[in-house]
């Protein structure tokens with residue numbers, strides 16, 4: 304491999320000649336061989352591209368950066384956002400907790416690429432842009448990294464998570480409507496209970512997802528607050544007047560998202576409660592989806608020896624040894640995602656607890672876990688819709704068999720003959736292996752005609768209508 308020499312305040316560093324990064328990126332590559340190769344999510348780098356471009360525009364607008372430099376920075380940021388420079392960001396999550404090295408990675412790449420765009424060879428002649436003085440002007444890692452985090456996380460939640468959840472919600476609501484007349488036996492404590500419709504059961508799932516969507520949306524105003532302008536400790540040292548408001552305005556314009564400057568920059572640097580808060584809502588969604596997926600796989604269990612009330616799509620052979628076996632694989636994938644999200648929530652909570660004085664230094668791990676959860680939940684919701692929920696069919700004969708057999712239909716007799724006599728009927732039917740009707744008539748508590756009139760599963764589902 305051929306190298307060129309790059310310099311920083313500590314001296315000279317050999318950098319692969321074909322790469323755009325500089326000395327500080329190379330030091331980080333050498334000093335943090337932890338889980339390499341690159342694990343810093345590219346979305347964070349794209350967040351940086353938005354904010355560096357926004358900073359260049361704000362600095363120019365406020366008179367501290369030339370138009371020429373602004374335009375060069377903006378051109379490189381656009382290239383980053385087009386994905387043209389992805390391989391120039393080789394760093395890992397497990398670096399400085401402020402993300403300084405990733406900030407410098409972006410500064411160095413922008414400076415070197417701008418040098419090329421200015422028609423020069425990297426390392427030759429005076430630098431067109433200085434990474435710290437021009438690209439990082441009016442900034443610190445301490446306010447840029449949280450800004451990049453918020454941009455990346457907000458975009459991911461809106462574009463992937465919420466979009467996926469809305470699709471799944473629609474599918475569950477449609478299934479609920481489609482199966483609104485299918486009367487089935489309810490279960491509480493995993494034991495037979497009174498009847499309800501399959502539509503009612505699925506309406507509960509749809510409502511859970513709807514509440515999850517609202518929970519996420521409720522957190523977005525905090526996530527929309529940007530730390531940029533706080534610089535090193537939140538005071539805004541080395542920024543022109545009004546820079547925080549102007550830079551947030553540019554970032555909002557470039558992203559098309561409602562970003563605003565954080566009301567309190569000290570909070571925005573020292574704590575990442577906004578990340579904890581939105582991820583808390585993602586955890587709520589994971590809890591809901593886990594319950595829904597568990598119910599669906601239990602309802603579909605069998606086909607001969609389980610509950611078997613619904614039929615889920617047979618997407619692939621389930622077993623390498625048992626011919627003809629079909630497994631609830633989408634439920635399994637979804638519940639694994641939920642396990643990961645709940646685990647990520649713990650890592651994020653631990654990270655969020657670690658704000659020491661003016662700076663939280665768990666930024667990269669919090670951002671990476673958040674982005675993973677947001678992506679997985681959105682993707683899994685779509686997959687669960689397409690490959691499972693939309694194809695669910697009720698197994699009507701099995702549902703009917705289980706309803707008609709259920710001892711808990713006896714509950715309909717409570718208002719007619721009282722709880723004790725109804726219990727006597729149920730207990731006798733269970734003990735003797737007979738039907739409720741046989742025992743009700745034999746014990747002389749209800750005539751056959753009244754039984755047929757009073758014990759009607761479909762009527763037992765309607766008290767909420």
Ligand SMILES: O=C(O)C[C@H](O)C(=O)O
Nearest residue numbers: 401403442443444445535
């Ligand atoms: O990199 C910076 O801008 C600041 C650094 O994180 C520090 O506070 O030491």
